[in-house]
Amino acid sequence: MPSRNSxxxxxxxVFLLIFTAGMPPSDRPAFVPLASVAETLDLEAEFNAxxxxxxxxxxxxxxxxxxxxxxxxxxDGTVVIMKEExxxxxxxxxxxxxxxxxxxxxxxxxxxxxxxxxSRFFTYTGSRPVEAAPRPDGPALRHPGGYEVRTVxxxxxxxxxxxxxxxxxxxxxxxxxxxxxLELERELERSMKGVEILMTRKDDRFLSLExxxxxxxxxxxxxxxxxxxxxxxVSFSASTKxxxxxxxxxxxxxxxxxxxxxxxxxxxxxxxxxxxxxxQEIINRIVDIEYRRExxxxxxxxxxGIESSVGxxxxxxxxxNAFFYxxxxxxxxxxxxxxxxxxxxxxxxxxxxxxxxxxxxQGVAEGIVEFAELFKKTEGFTR
Numbered sequence: 132m133p134s135r136n137s138x139x140x141x142x143x144x145v146f147l148l149i150f151t152a153g154m155p156p157s158d159r160p161a162f163v164p165l166a167s168v169a170e171t172l173d174l175e176a177e178f179n180a181x182x183x184x185x186x187x188x189x190x191x192x193x194x195x196x197x198x199x200x201x202x203x204x205x206x207d208g209t210v211v212i213m214k215e216e217x218x219x220x221x222x223x224x225x226x227x228x229x230x231x232x233x234x235x236x237x238x239x240x241x242x243x244x245x246x247x248x249x250s251r252f253f254t255y256t257g258s259r260p261v262e263a264a265p266r267p268d269g270p271a272l273r274h275p276g277g278y279e280v281r282t283v284x285x286x287x288x289x290x291x292x293x294x295x296x297x298x299x300x301x302x303x304x305x306x307x308x309x310x311x312x313l314e315l316e317r318e319l320e321r322s323m324k325g326v327e328i329l330m331t332r333k334d335d336r337f338l339s340l341e342x343x344x345x346x347x348x349x350x351x352x353x354x355x356x357x358x359x360x361x362x363x364x365v366s367f368s369a370s371t372k373x374x375x376x377x378x379x380x381x382x383x384x385x386x387x388x389x390x391x392x393x394x395x396x397x398x399x400x401x402x403x404x405x406x407x408x409x410x411q412e413i414i415n416r417i418v419d420i421e422y423r424r425e426x427x428x429x430x431x432x433x434x435x436g437i438e439s440s441v442g443x444x445x446x447x448x449x450x451x452n453a454f455f456y457x458x459x460x461x462x463x464x465x466x467x468x469x470x471x472x473x474x475x476x477x478x479x480x481x482x483x484x485x486x487x488x489x490x491x492x493q494g495v496a497e498g499i500v501e502f503a504e505l506f507k508k509t510e511g512f513t514r
Contacts, residue, residue: 160247161215162225165196167252172238178224183424183512185217185224192237196230197424203233278510280503281354282327283319284347287312288362288467291337296365298473299480304363305335307482311470312361314492322500327354344460355506357429358465359499363482364472372475374441374491375448376433377467378426425464428512432505433468433498440494444487445471445478468495 165185169176175188183198195204196217203211215227226234235243235254244255287309289295295304312330319328329350331343343360350356364375430450438447448469470491473479481487506512 159228159245162218162227163231163247163252164250165217165224165226167247167250168226168231168234171252171254172234174234174238179511187234189238194234194237196226198224203230205237277353277355278507279355280326280357280506282329282350282356283323283499284329284331284350284356284358284463285312285315285319286331286343286347286358286360287333288360290332290335293337296363296473298363298365299369299476302473302479302483304365304473307363307473307488308361308470309333309335310485311488311492311495314489315359315361315495318489318492318496319499322496323503326503340460347461347463347465350463352463356463357425357499357502358461358463359429359433359495360465360467361495362467362469364469365474366472367474369474369476372472372478373446373448374434374437374471375451375469376430377451377469378423378430379452379465422462422464425506425512426466428505429464429498429502430466430468432501433466433495436496436498436501437468437470437491437494440490440497441487444481444490470495 165176165187168174169187173189177186177188178184179186183200185196185198187194187196193206196202197204198219199216201213201216203213203217205211211233213227213229213233215229217227217230218225231245232242235245239254246253246255287305289305290309291305293305295308297303309332313333316328316330319326327350329346331346332338347356347358364371427450434447434450471478471482473482482491
């Protein structure tokens with residue numbers, strides 16, 4: 132008669148066999164072509180070259196992976212940190228094994244054994260590998276838009292009944308930023324031949340943030356559009372001056388950034404009756420992460436461009452992050468540029484000078500052009 136220890140050992144062996152039957156084998160490859168995984172699991176895979184984000188979409192799931200990052204993003208906002216990065220090698224998107232496990236768990240609702248041999252990715256039903264049937268609609272991975280920025284949207288902040296900041300000698304922000312935006316349009320038309328330059332407003336009219344976003348989002352996404360919103364700053368201190376660029380974040384970098392966001396978001400008071408309900412609804416949304424990386428790059432290049440253009444006439448206050456509603460609503464790389472302080476007497480008067488307005492516009496244009504050139508050269512910042 133078998134001993135109690137031998138019975139326990141037999142039960143443990145059976146348990147381990149059952150438990151590991153659906154688990155991945157230990158000799159699996161470290162990376163698998165993402166397109167093969169998508170094809171086998173019947174997922175749509177879309178690589179956005181502008182953001183470096185790969186979106187996997189199935190019947191009831193969405194997963195995001197970022198090139199050069201160990202992070203994976205789930206629909207509920209959860210971020211999964213993998214041991215290896217999703218990579219792009221010789222034009223092939225490679226998903227780490229841990230990412231493959233994650234995709235399988237999200238689609239099959241349970242772990243499955245899988246393998247990759249030659250160019251075939253497969254899962255197992257029992258001991259038999261199951262391969263994908265050929266897709267009638269062609270490759271599983273789509274690369275929309277190529278690697279050229281072919282649309283730039285210029286947004287002159289405020290306008291009409293919304294004056295924006297009112298500064299030294301009753302100088303209105305809405306008037307200064309419109310003139311700089313028009314100069315920027317002319318500069319980009321000269322330096323970016325063949326690129327569509329779209330203005331949200333070209334005169335003194337009021338546009339809601341929703342209307343501005345609708346104009347921007349109405350552009351063809353395959354043209355890799357970018358969005359630049361031009362503003363002028365205000366401060367309780369008349370000595371504060373300089374220019375700065377912002378990208379979207381739920382959490383402002385500091386209290387000063389919070390105040391700037393509050394000022395620029397004040398246009399909501401002209402648009403809706405129940406501001407608090409709208410504010411709460413916006414904050415409850417998960418911030419889109421897809422365009423943050425490129426927005427940070429664009430903001431940095433614009434800052435460098437302005438610095439090289441204006442020299443020591445105004446200080447570079449750097450790149451910052453804050454929660455601007457217009458940036459949240461725009462689905463593309465986007466930056467809000469504060470070109471100077473209308474509450475600083477010296478700077479306000481300088482901002483009214485046509486020559487200086489052209490100088491600032493040239494600096495912003497220089498940053499946009501550099502972004503577009505590097506974007507194309509590096510195939511969407513992936514190499």
